[in-house]
Amino acid sequence: MQYRVLVDVDLPDEIPEMMNNRCELHILAHGDVSDDKFASAQGLLTYGHPIIGGDFMDRMPHLKIISNFGVGVDHIDLSAAKQRGIPVGNTPNMLDGATADMTFAMLMAAARNIVIGDRFARSAAFTHYDPRILIGHEIHGTTLGIVGMGNIGKEVARRSRGFDMDVLYHNRKPDPKAEVELGATYVSLNDLLEQSDFVTLNVPLTEETRNMIGRDQLRRMKRTAILVNLARGGVIDHDALVEALENNWIAVAALDVTEPEPLPRDHPLLSLDNVVIVPHLGSATRQTRIAMAQRTVDNLIAGLTDQPLITYVV
Ligand code: DGY
DSSP: OOEEEEESSOOOTHHHHHHTTOEEEEEGGGSOOOHHHHHHOOEEEEOSOOOBOHHHHHTOTTOOEEEESSSOOTTBOHHHHHHTTOOEEOOOSTTHHHHHHHHHHHHHHHHTTHHHHHHHHHSTTOOSOOTTSSOOOOOTTSEEEEEOOSHHHHHHHHHHGGGTOEEEEEOSSOOHHHHHHHOEEEOOHHHHHHHOSEEEEOOOOOTTTTTOBOHHHHHHSOTTOEEEEOSOGGGBOHHHHHHHHHTTSSSEEEESOOSSSSOOTTOGGGGOTTEEEOSSOTTOSHHHHHHHHHHHHHHHHHHHTTOOOSSBOO
């Protein structure tokens, strides 16, 4: 028997293969999914972050499972899913290493002018070695502030050891085990912002973390500080970030995520030189994406066959 499954955007090619002909897939982003396909859908695969609310779920009266390709589920109304008895699966743990690697890649790209340097080296303006240009920020021996000491935050802290960085962290509550293992020091958010050379955001997007980095917070940061966001765009107030970057309250922002995603073409962040921006690549390595795909399919099939999901949020 084939299950009917709706998918929000095109997902990696391995997914249909992993499903082994057990599912008939319909991609919502193609715009041609009929009402009767909604009405008969038993599964929903999500990734692209349109908001999946209760109304959307109600178009699928036979829906048995929402399986999310990713750990973050801020785009799914979890209480609506719970009320309707629809389990929501996600892919925690398997992307921590890749996301922490990318955090460092973004941090280093921002600190050492890699993107702007690449553009310059390709241009006719690069005529000779000039020791005065594109002077970056030291990384080793500086202070790293990690906002959110979850699994990804801890992986970021591990990587910082190779750079001899002092690690400050802020979390809902202190994590004494992480302090012993990683040599990290718990501080208030304000202290972290005031003392860190690099601030990395590794929190989920929730009511509590939405706009947690706004005007006040940006004003507290060092003028030489670099802000790295691999969490969700909504964690930073973008208007405040534009103001901070235009007025050099901070040195650079390195953004893997924005809100909305993508930003409108005329968004001021896209024309600032002190921004490094990539299109949500935190977990984008082949190995990690295959592991995520497998877990997404395993959760989906579990939900469709009334088995407990392997990893889930509700
Ligand atoms: C996640 O897992 O939440 C990543 O952002 C990929 O979507």
